[in-house]
Amino acid sequence: MELIDTMTLEGLLYDFFGADLKKPSQQISEQEFNLEIDEDGKKYKTRGFIDKLFLYSKEKRAVIRDFKTSKQVFKGKEISDNLQNLMYCLAVKKVFPEYKNIEVEFLFVKFDLQPDLLGSPGKGVLKMEKISEEELEGFEYQLTSIQEYLESFNEDDARSNLAAKQNYPSDNTFGGPLMCGKEGFKKSKGKEVLDKNGNPIPNYICEFRNPFDYYAIINKEGVLQKCVFTKEETENIDPEFFVEKRSYQGCPHFEKTEDSSFLV
Numbered sequence: 001m002e003l004i005d006t007m008t009l010e011g012l013l014y015d016f017f018g019a020d021l022k023k024p025s026q027q028i029s030e031q032e033f034n035l036e037i038d039e040d041g042k043k044y045k046t047r048g049f050i051d052k053l054f055l056y057s058k059e060k061r062a063v064i065r066d067f068k069t070s071k072q073v074f075k076g077k078e079i080s081d082n083l084q085n086l087m088y089c090l091a092v093k094k095v096f097p098e099y100k101n102i103e104v105e106f107l108f109v110k111f112d113l114q115p116d117l118l119g120s121p122g123k124g125v126l127k128m129e130k131i132s133e134e135e136l137e138g139f140e141y142q143l144t145s146i147q148e149y150l151e152s153f154n155e156d157d158a159r160s161n162l163a164a165k166q167n168y169p170s171d172n173t174f175g176g177p178l179m180c181g182k183e184g185f186k187k188s189k190g191k192e193v194l195d196k197n198g199n200p201i202p203n204y205i206c207e208f209r210n211p212f213d214y215y216a217i218i219n220k221e222g223v224l225q226k227c228v229f230t231k232e233e234t235e236n237i238d239p240e241f242f243v244e245k246r247s248y249q250g251c252p253h254f255e256k257t258e259d260s261s262f263l264v
């Protein structure tokens, strides 16, 4: 709780309302975007939301602020190839096309956000380089290829690329069959490892490895809107929607082989 309070305070002190920049003509929290583009050889769909958006109509300037609670400030490729930065700039370009000067700031609230005595930004403030029109155009073509790939993606593609079929990672990352985990409990020298209450500690296991039931929320036209894991999550849905209980058969790899002996 104390941590959240400190983080909230950092965010507020940084001027959540954008007045540190001067009075915005419009400020929007959680600006949603839902893009469906089909123009000049670009065809993609994407949606999301922006934490805080400040619009300055006179300067045609849009400032996007995204609050992060991560333990580290971005570095390296997280800065140079930041997908969120590209996506936010693209969203503002499409939703507010008259705003040509788009700036993105990531605010890491676990770090100091206040400027120092010389006015340099605090350690937790990351102002991104401006994205050029050409870069955004390139990003749109990239989204178009991803969209094409997703639209032609079928069950055979999915089955051919399961983590269980990949090699074990050689670089200490959590990839390959390690992602699948295994049934049972942690053991050391043949004995179960116990937690501080004397209970055996379960092994990590991928949440999609075993079968489970879930609930599909469907609109009145019969189009699937969303899937949720528990019945409680279906209680406050749009009264025109209906809920269907469905079963997931488990990961096809394990369903087929029923043999996890190759896993450590």
Ligand code: SF4
Pocket (backbone or CB within 6 Å): 162, 163, 164, 165, 179, 180, 181, 206, 207, 208, 209, 251, 252, 253
């Ligand atoms: S259990 Fe199946 S779904 Fe889960 S990581 Fe392994 S291959 Fe992927």
